[in-house]
Amino acid sequence: NQALRPPPGPRGLPLIGNMFQFKPSNSHIYFSNLGKTYGSIFTLGLMGKSMVVIQSAELAKEVLQKQDENFCSRPQTAGRKKLSYNGLDIALSPYSEYLKEIKKVLVVNLLSSKNVDSFAPIRQEEVSRLIQKVSSLSFASKTVNLSQLVLNYAASNASRITFGKRYDDEDVFGSRYWSLLHEAEYMFTTFFFSDYIYLGGWIDKLTGQYSRLEKTFKDLDAIYDKIIDDHLHAIKLKSEQHDIVDVLLRLMNDTSFPFKLTIHHIKAILMNLFSGGANTTTAGVIWTLTELMKNPIPMKKVQEELRKAVLNTGCITKLDLSKLEYFKAVIKESLRLHPPAPLLIPRETTRKTNINGYDILPKTIVVLNGWAIGRDPKYWMDPDIFMPERFLGSSMDLMGMTMIPFGGGRRMCPASAFGLANLELALANLLFSFDWELPAGLNKDDIDTNVLPGLVTHKEKELCLIAKKFEFAGK
Numbered sequence: 210n211q212a213l214r215p216p217p218g219p220r221g222l223p224l225i226g227n228m229f230q231f232k233p234s235n236s237h238i239y240f241s242n243l244g245k246t247y248g249s250i251f252t253l254g255l256m257g258k259s260m261v262v263i264q265s266a267e268l269a270k271e272v273l274q275k276q277d278e279n280f281c282s283r284p285q286t287a288g289r290k291k292l293s294y295n296g297l298d299i300a301l302s303p304y305s306e307y308l309k310e311i312k313k314v315l316v317v318n319l320l321s322s323k324n325v326d327s328f329a330p331i332r333q334e335e336v337s338r339l340i341q342k343v344s345s346l347s348f349a350s351k352t353v354n355l356s357q358l359v360l361n362y363a364a365s366n367a368s369r370i371t372f373g374k375r376y377d378d379e380d381v382f383g384s385r386y387w388s389l390l391h392e393a394e395y396m397f398t399t400f401f402f403s404d405y406i407y408l409g410g411w412i413d414k415l416t417g418q419y420s421r422l423e424k425t426f427k428d429l430d431a432i433y434d435k436i437i438d439d440h441l442h443a444i445k446l447k448s449e450q451h452d453i454v455d456v457l458l459r460l461m462n463d464t465s466f467p468f469k470l471t472i473h474h475i476k477a478i479l480m481n482l483f484s485g486g487a488n489t490t491t492a493g494v495i496w497t498l499t500e501l502m503k504n505p506i507p508m509k510k511v512q513e514e515l516r517k518a519v520l521n522t523g524c525i526t527k528l529d530l531s532k533l534e535y536f537k538a539v540i541k542e543s544l545r546l547h548p549p550a551p552l553l554i555p556r557e558t559t560r561k562t563n564i565n566g567y568d569i570l571p572k573t574i575v576v577l578n579g580w581a582i583g584r585d586p587k588y589w590m591d592p593d594i595f596m597p598e599r600f601l602g603s604s605m606d607l608m609g610m611t612m613i614p615f616g617g618g619r620r621m622c623p624a625s626a627f628g629l630a631n632l633e634l635a636l637a638n639l640l641f642s643f644d645w646e647l648p649a650g651l652n653k654d655d656i657d658t659n660v661l662p663g664l665v666t667h668k669e670k671e672l673c674l675i676a677k678k679f680e681f682a683g684k
């Protein structure tokens with residue numbers, strides 16, 4: 210028996226290891242800095258558990274492609290377990306036959322390119338509403354809270370497509386939606402003692418973590434109940450409506466489906482669509498606008514390109530990306546620097562394996578640092594600088610291994626087409642229809658890039674700008 214050779218790593222404290230050395234909100238930056246000492250693969254000890262961090266394109270290829278089946282499960286933590294109804298969802302559940310089947314159902318019925326095209330009218334209606342809201346704020350010379358408005362747009366899109374109902378500030382979900390999404394993100398990444406130590410649940414009770422989790426769960430659960438009740442009622446009335454919730458409800462009674470679905474399965478999947486659908490698009494649009502505000506030359510270039518290519522004065526309805534090379538490059542550059550999920554979603558090994566000469570045991574937590582990979586100086590010149598030009602005429606793309614905004618392999622994001630379509634349309638319209646300025650007294654260096662904790666990282670301070678309507682001179 211050969212002795213095990215684990216990846217190197219910083220020495221931790223007795224018992225707790227490296228546990229409290231980093232905050233969930235900036236762990237991608239902390240890991241990236243550790244890489245300067247320990248290289249592109251290292252281990253951290255978390256109260257007796259091991260977490261291996263991987264942050265190079267070569268090792269990402271090993272994990273996401275060559276050895277994908279060894280790295281394709283997900284670790285269960287108290288927050289993720291509770292909010293996914295004990296791992297019945299897609300994004301947070303361990304790898305299983307159920308996961309494979311249900312992911313297929315989601316892709317065929319909701320996320321395929323054909324479906325994404327068929328949702329174009331909904332996207333267009335929602336983007337017109339967004340532009341109208343910004344126009345009226347601009348007309349009234351009021352500051353535009355883009356973080357809030359873009360989340361409304363992304364959430365409306367996701368909710369209309371997934372459960373046939375628009376999300377609005379006034380409606381039953383609206384006022385709580387924003388805070389609930391952030392709270393859920395916090396619960397996905399926060400620390401629970403019960404995940405690491407026997408009887409740790411008592412400490413989580415004393416610190417209030419459990420009651421906070423329970424409240425988030427109950428609030429979300431009530432929303433899913435309402436959505437499912439509405440659909441069951443509509444089915445009784447033989448409504449023509451047909452969305453993914455209807456598909457899942459029908460599947461509950463479909464004996465040919467290899468797994469017995471319950472209402473809990475449906476709620477768990479709704480949770481993925483809720484947070485996946487709205488959070489990632491919002492983060493993508495807001496980080497791109499943040500970088501463009503900090504970089505006036507790319508801002509001018511992308512607006513000129515859009516205004517030259519688009520022939521009408523109103524809302525852009527369809528994007529011909531082949532004519533918008535610079536716009537495409539801006540989006541890639543933003544996803545390189547600010548992947549909405551900088552550490553993807555953590556993986557767990559399914560068996561003992563070896564990578565780069567290091568042994569990794571089964572059930573080890575594995576984190577791929579997409580944020581660090583996208584800034585690796587080996588592949589990216591001046592990696593911290595926002596420079597869309599680097600993508601012009603380049604073969605680097607979103608699905609390679611030198612940047613991994615959608616992850617890869619069996620657990621890759623199934624919604625890249627859906628997510629990009631939402632992101633591109635909102636961004637193109639906001640850039641085409643308005644010139645953007647900072648509120649009086651601020652300059653571009655005042656825009657911070659701190660992030661809130663979560664699997665998806667939002668800007669800590671909401672992006673608030675002044676919009677000046679662009680007057681189209683005609684062609």
Ligand code: HEM
Pocket residue numbers: 299300301312367481482485486487489490493548549550553554613614615616617618619620621622623624625627628629632
């Ligand atoms: C720009 C938009 C988006 C980005 C950047 C993004 C990114 C990601 C990433 C990094 C992962 C983890 C992949 C891995 O572990 O290898 C993921 C998984 C996932 N995403 Fe997305 N996503 C986006 C949009 C969406 C949307 C709109 C939805 C749903 C409507 C969605 C649903 C999911 C689901 C269900 C998974 C779990 C897949 C699995 O575990 O097998 N995503 N996404």
